[in-house]
Amino acid sequence: MLNGVLFFPVTPFxxxxxxALDVLRDHLEGxxxxxxxxxxxxxxxxxxxxxxxxxxxxxxxxAVGVAAGRVPVFVGVGGPIALARQYARVAADAGAxxxxxxxxxxxxxxxxxLVAYVTAVAGETALPLIVYHRGNAQFTVETAxxxxxxxxxxxxxxxxxxxxxMSRIVLAVRDSIADSGKQFQFxxxxxxxxxxxxAYRAIGVELYSSATxxxxxxxxxxxxxxLERGDRELVDALSRDFxxxxxxxxxxxxxxxxxLVKAGAQLTGIASGHVRPPLVDMAAGxxxxxxxxLAAGLRVLEEHGIPTSHPVLAR
Numbered sequence: 388m389l390n391g392v393l394f395f396p397v398t399p400f401x402x403x404x405x406x407a408l409d410v411l412r413d414h415l416e417g418x419x420x421x422x423x424x425x426x427x428x429x430x431x432x433x434x435x436x437x438x439x440x441x442x443x444x445x446x447x448x449x450a451v452g453v454a455a456g457r458v459p460v461f462v463g464v465g466g467p468i469a470l471a472r473q474y475a476r477v478a479a480d481a482g483a484x485x486x487x488x489x490x491x492x493x494x495x496x497x498x499x500x501l502v503a504y505v506t507a508v509a510g511e512t513a514l515p516l517i518v519y520h521r522g523n524a525q526f527t528v529e530t531a532x533x534x535x536x537x538x539x540x541x542x543x544x545x546x547x548x549x550x551x552x553m554s555r556i557v558l559a560v561r562d563s564i565a566d567s568g569k570q571f572q573f574x575x576x577x578x579x580x581x582x583x584x585x586a587y588r589a590i591g592v593e594l595y596s597s598a599t600x601x602x603x604x605x606x607x608x609x610x611x612x613x614l615e616r617g618d619r620e621l622v623d624a625l626s627r628d629f630x631x632x633x634x635x636x637x638x639x640x641x642x643x644x645x646x647l648v649k650a651g652a653q654l655t656g657i658a659s660g661h662v663r664p665p666l667v668d669m670a671a672g673x674x675x676x677x678x679x680x681l682a683a684g685l686r687v688l689e690e691h692g693i694p695t696s697h698p699v700l701a702r
Contacts, residue, residue, distance in 0.1 A: 388570055389459065389542075391424025392611045394600045395432040397649050398446055400660035406442045408449050410658045414601075415453040417657070421604040423458055424594075426450060430463035430487055432598045432648055437663035440470075444477050451482045461517065465489025468504060472511045479512035486516045487544065490524035498530040505534045515539055519576060520556075521546025531556045532563045535571060544574035545592070548583070554590040561591075578644040579637060581610050582630045585622070588614070598644070599633070602651030605695045606684045621691055629684030636676055642666040643673075650674050654681060 396418060399410040415426065428450040429435045429443055438446065447462050454460045462478040464471050464486045471491070478486055491504050501524055509516050516539050520526050525547060526534070534540050543560065545553045557573055564571055575587040575595035584595050600607035606629060613621040637643045645662055650669040652659035654677065661668050669677065685695045 389425045389572060389594060391422065392597050392600055392604075392607050393574075393594065394418045394421075394423035394426045394458075394604075395430055395596050395598050396426065396428055396450075396601050397645075397652055397657075397659050398429065398433040398438065398442075399652075399658060400663065401658075402660070404661075404663070406438075406445060407658065407660060408445060410660075411446065411449055412453050414652070414657050414659070415450060418600060418604060419454065419458055421600070421608050423600060423604075425459045425461055426454060427461045427463065427487055427596070430461075430489070432596075432601060432645055433463065434645060434663060434666075435463040435465065435489060437666075440473070440477075443474060444481065447478055447481045447483055459484040461485040461487050463487050463489050464508060465519075466492045468507055471504075471508050475508050475511040475514070479514050483514065485541070486512070486514050488516055488518050490519065490522040493523070495523040498525075498527050501526060502530050502533050505540065506537060509537050509539050513539060515541040517542035517544055517572075517574065519544045519546060521576065526556070528552070528555050528559045532559050535560045535564060541570065542572040542574060544576040544596075545587075546576040548577050550586060550590060553587075553592065557591050579630060579634050581607070582626065582634050584614065598648045599630075599651075601648050602655050602657070603629075603681060603684060605688060605693070609688055609691075609693050621687075624687045624691070625684060628687050629680060632680045632683070633677075636673060636680065639673070640667070640670075643669065647673075647677060650677055651681060654678050 396414055399407040401407040429446045450460050460483050462483045464474040573592040575592050577583050580595035597607045610625050637647050646669050649659045688695050
């Protein structure tokens with residue numbers, strides 16, 4: 388079972404558009420130093436959609452090697468069904484600890500088709516699988532319960548943001564597996580999940596993706612710990628000075644949910660490189676705004692006596 392802050396690293400690219408594996412290793416080591424509860428590589432923040440199969444395999448193998456059993460490694464799998472099944476096998480062969488199942492490619496099918504998609508991918512390996520509810524992979528209460536019955540499905544991650552639906556899914560799934568003793572977890576997978584996590588906790592969803600951890604781990608960990616101990620003052624201060632401004636900046640351009648994280652990584656000394664099309668890199672003016680927001684978030688930590696080890700680099 389996972390717990391704590393979940394680390395969603397970026398996939399660095401060099402100037403020749405190759406995956407920069409040495410940078411990735413340093414990026415992962417830097418994150419592990421902050422003791423995340425799990426590391427999710429080649430997922431949305433890691434630009435799964437833009438990786439060739441050999442690049443995907445290299446990223447997964449690198450992550451498993453760096454983790455060396457210190458932190459669970461989950462891997463993004465999705466897209467066309469044949470490719471998703473192949474990637475599930477690659478993840479298992481590389482020694483990953485689990486799979487985050489992303490949506491299928493483009494097409495929108497009936498919900499029973501989604502159940503068939505999950506079943507097919509789950510059938511490729513014995514790895515634990517977390518189902519991602521978002522985009523063109525949106526489940527009903529009934530189909531969420533159905534996939535939760537699959538032996539290897541151990542979690543359900545919400546990227547839609549419909550709290551009414553999610554609250555009903557949480558209760559229905561828990562009721563459906565209550566007699567089995569199966570362990571099952573729910574995740575908030577909205578972009579900049581910290582900004583909505585208080586609401587998700589109210590319906591029993593205590594885990595969340597933290598893209599912030601990829602470029603500001605001290606802030607991500609401080610926020611998580613403040614939530615856990617009920618420190619309303621620190622939660623509000625970080626929300627007001629960091630997370631809410633990040634959300635406003637993120638929402639200015641489609642795809643900035645990833646581009647912003649890569650820019651933030653660069654500001655904190657990680658040579659994360661560019662994003663691949665169809666995403667676009669942050670505009671220079673937006674990078675300056677992000678640097679100011681990051682500085683404000685670090686000031687909040689300093690004001691509360693919390694050490695920071697990723698200062699904003701001068702730009």
